[in-house]
Amino acid sequence: MTYRVSPQVPPPLALVNARVVDGARDQEVRGGVLVLDGTIAAFGPDVTPAALPAGIPLVDCRGDVVTTGLIDMRAFVGEPGAEYRETIASATTAAAVGGVTTVLARPDTFPPVDEAAVVDFLLRRARDTGRVRLLPTAALTKGLKGEEIAEIGLLLQAGAIAFSNGRTSVRNAQVMRRLLAYSKDFDGLIIHYAEDADLVGDGVMNEGERASRLGLAGIPREAEAVMLDRDMRLVNLTRARYHAALVTTKLSVDIIRAAKAQGLPVTCATSINHLTLNENDIGDYRTFLKVAPPLRDEDERLALVEALAEGVIDVIVSDHDPQDVETKRLPFAEAEYGALGIETMLSAGLRLVTSGHLSLPRLIRALSTRPAEILGLAQGRLEIGAPADLIRFDPEEPFIVDRKKLHSRSRNTPFDQARLEGRVKLTLVGGEIVYEVSGAGEALLS
Structure with a gap:
């Protein structure tokens, strides 16, 4: 090198x-x-x-x-606090090798990105050690606890590009309504991970025959759909910009399709894992395929691919979530959720082109152009004067x-x-x- x-x-x-x-x-x-x-x-x-x-x-x-460089709207970059899993330097190096030129960093770090000083730290670290563009996603709530609204205006002013609670949902509907109403005043974008934690319970993989055969507790599709449906009703109340961080079931696709038909300012993403893998790939308890939400069955995967081709699903993300080997070298039920994705996202996505499910321009739209449109970025498009x-x-x-x-x-x-x-x-x-x-x-x- x-x-x-x-x-x-x-x-x-x-x-x-x-x-x-x-x-x-x-x-x-x-x-x-x-x-x-x-x-x-x-x-x-x-x-x-x-x-x-x-x-x-x-x-x-x-x-x-x-073509235009890829824009990954969901990646965990480790800093601050989890440098043993990833750093901005290593994450952006992997991004460059994978053709990703802009990365949105998740806010669920240690400490979380819930203060302007942490946003400033990320921007400075990205400037000094990053190889590609890194944009901070700030926390929706203080401490990611889902109770007290973060200072959205100050965080935007500091340089945050959007707001999320990382891999947890805001369970309190009143808090979520206030977040949506407040963010609308600043034309902010809320990226929400929709999952009902009570329905998830002790589940560790997709609920169904495969989970039963493996003797593992299942997570029903409704855990995602119930929370997403609630959010759409709150968006209808507030008319705030909303992006579903991960949509992984046909139930959720139908909810998003209906919301778009109503003219709500809603977009959504799915991960490259859910588009190209299914629950059978878990095989004999392969913990590297334990992700959240869980991999679904083949019918659900194909429904996601169809929704992507149709344009109901806007964006493909890597859902890059590096984990230390010791947290994965455990029985499946005890292993941590998460998988790498940023370096292989493009190559895995090309499987959909080779199979005939997607054209190459449509794949690039989901990986680059559409994220740029949603985030209001100048990059991600072939235009004279664009970066x-x-x-x-x-x-x-x-x-x-x-x-x-x-x-x-x-x-x-x-x-x-x-x-x-x-x-x-x-x-x-x-x-x-x-x-x-x-x-x-x-x-x-x-």
């Missing part, structure tokens, strides 16, 4: 001879992208070596895909996932030893190369 200090203004660069995939326009063309002063200066079929000014450095993509957050990847290059070679500090990937396709070869953030694979091998640049 080699390192370098980024100049204030990145040098010009042209990516040519590429399949340029545009998630916003749902199209793919042969051509290239010209980058000047860290922004997109031109893109499409007219960007060819012959048409470019002399002296512009060229990257011959040799038919690889060039040159771009990636190049070969969607057909196969590789075997080796957890020991992943760049995260933890190793709990559900795709260990899986055969995936789609290796990222180049990642640019603001026109600056932060990751590149060349004939000499892998290089992480800063």
Whole structure:
């Protein structure tokens, strides 16, 4: 690996001879992208070596895909307080290798992101040690306890991009109503993890025949749907912006579809794990596949894929949740929830393209364009003047996932030893190369 200090203004660069995939326009063309002063200066079929000014450095993509960098709306980055699981440096390195150029950091850290000083700490750490953009998600409630509303206005002013309670729900409906009403005054976005903890009880995997065969307590689909339905009714009262952090069942999809049909300001995401894996992959108690919400059955997975293609589900997230090996090397019922995802999200998502369930532009829309629209970001779109957050990847290059070679500090990937396709070869953030694979091998640049 080699390192370098980024100049204030990145040098010009042209990516040519590429399949340029545009998630916003749902199209793919042969051509290239010209980058000047860290922004997109031109893109499409007219960007060819012959048409470019002399002296512009060229990257011959040799038919690889060039598109906007991915925006991951749900990832645990470890800092502050859980650096043994992940750090901003390791998380953003894994992101760069996986083609993710913007990461939303979860607020359930130690201490939680419920004060402006913690937001400022994250932004400074990201500036000093991060390889890609990192945006803090602040806590909805103080201490993530679900009781007292956090200072939403001050947290937004400090630089928070949205508000969440991490992996817990706000159980008190009155508190949630006040949160929605208060956030609307600031045009804030609430990202809520919808799950009724009482219905979850002692459950550790999806309720059904598979759980019974394994002798494990199940979690009913209704645990997610009941809380989500409550939230939609509160959104109808307040008309505040709401994003469901994870939707994993057909029941939840139907609730979101109905809310959108009513014109409510609602969006939702599902994780790459729930789109590409099901409860059968747990096999003989594989704890690396113990996630929250739990992996569902195959019919539910296919319903999620269909909802994504339809546009009911807006966003795919990694739900990157690194865990120490000691918390996973336990009986399934006792093991911690969580799986890595940020480095393999794109490659796993390409399984949906290969299977014919999704077009490549539609996949990129869910991974990049739509998150940018929801968050109001300038990146995530192929537009002249937009930040040159771009990636190049070969969607057909196969590789075997080796957890020991992943760049995260933890190793709990559900795709260990899986055969995936789609290796990222180049990642640019603001026109600056932060990751590149060349004939000499892998290089992480800063």
